[in-house]
Amino acid sequence: MVSEHSSAQILVASNRGPVTYTLEDSGELTAKRGGGGLVSGLSAIGGSEGGERALWVCAALGEGDREAVRRGVGEPGVRMLDIDAGSHEGVHAEAYNGIANSVLWFVHHMLYQTPLEPAFGPEFRAQWASYETYNRAFAEALAESAGADAAVLVQDYHLALVPGMLRELRPDLRIGHFSHTPWAPVDYFRMLPDDVAEQLLRGILGADRAAFLTGRWADAFTECCVAVLGGTSGTRIGVHGLGADADFLRDRSRQDDVEERLVALREQIGGSGDRKVIVRVDRTELSKNIVRGLLAYRELLETRPEWRERVVHVAFAYPSRQDLAVYRDYTAEVQRVADEINSRFGTEGWTPVVLHVKDDFARSLAAYRLADVALVNPIRDGMNLVAKEVPVVSDEGCALVLSREAGAYEELGEDAVVVNPYDVTATAQALHTALTMPPGERSERTKRLAAAATALPPAQWFLSQLHALGTAGGGQRS
Known part of the structure; x- marks a missing residue:
């Protein structure tokens, strides 16, 4: 796998990838390719970026996906990770449902009924450990697959720790993180355990550039960084409002x-x-x-x-x-x-x-x-x-x-x-x-x-992030 994907120059990482597999009763695997801004953006790269190799790293989400990984079935330009394989059994479920969807989504959308929730105890800590393992699996795959000085665009709250982990493994890479959700205001964000709040922020600040859908969410992120960490550590903050196609x-x-x-x-x-x-x-x-x-x-x-x-x-x-x-x-x-x-x-x-x-x-x-x-x-x-x-x-x-x-x-x-x-x-x-x-x-x-x-239609939205990641500057909105 490493030799097959070791020279990609443009990489995208997201929980859900551009293709899903269904395991038919006959045992045959059928593939269905999705759409959206990232798919459009990657398809546009070939012409606009001089044919550089692009790779999408994603998680195997269902039994069909996992079987495809086991059989070595795949699409060109896609590396699918079976994070629950071997000793990682249950990691994806705990990271995805336990943390991403039941904690981070609730924090950023301010959905908690606070008289009763959240209550961060031992179960949360076990799930958080799975979230760390899940993010580390992505970081390691990206580090293995990226060519020298490659650009990596990490997507969303599922993978908030990846930029920092990847920075330690591959300091030569240009790393961006994009948040597709709102970002919680400081007081709400600080409901998270102090160490977890700090870890999430430092994870994203491992990127050269952290980007958001609106200025409001970008400002909220910056305010959290200032309140919890004292600043954004030179990471550039960007805004790209995804448009309709x-x-x-x-x-x-x-x-x-x-x-x-x-x-x-x-x-x-x-x-x-x-x-x-x-x-x-x-x-x-x-x-x-x-x-x-x-x-x-x-x-x-x-x-x-x-x-x-x-x-x-x-x-x-x-x-x-x-x-x-x-x-x-x-x-x-x-x-x-x-x-x-x-x-x-x-x-x-x-x-x-x-x-x-x-x-x-x-x-x-x-x-x-x-x-x-x-x-x-x-x-x-x-x-x-x-x-x-x-x-x-x-x-x-x-x-x-x-x-x-x-x-x-x-x-x-x-x-x-x-x-x-x-x-x-x-x-x-x-x-x-x-x-x-x-x-x-x-x-x-x-x-x-x-x-x-x-x-800002989807392909242009993607390419604007890629181009901004290659620009110089630091510590300001871009």
């Missing part, structure tokens, strides 16, 4: 499967095509604030009865992290509130909430096209690409109701109807404002939203 979205949203789902959704909405449509598309993630969005819609129907039978809320809430009980409970609450609204207000010819829980990208694009209003009201969100995608795809233009706690607010707030995500009454009023927005104003806002949303 306009060409891909517009092309994909006009394909036959999307047209079919458009017809099906119109049938579910009913009303001879004259009903307004409020759309939300989210994973059933605690930070997405789906329940309060439904409560705001219920209040709209309660306080403004003129909207009854004249509007439908198309809500796609795709299950996420169902191996964690708190997520299963939240998914059940989303379903319960949607059912309660339909039971209370629905009529024979009108279903107020059309809820879908099975992930279907073509159906999501169909909903984008239909949207009169897009509701994006997260408690906190690193960016939120849905807020950027709907204006690009919408057929007739849409009004965007946007939480001020979404990273996208920094770029889109001026042309959105902005809400406090905790204020259900104000969100209901914002929905009314969006539904009654004059067509001309809605059209003009949509054009400006789409322009802002596509300013």
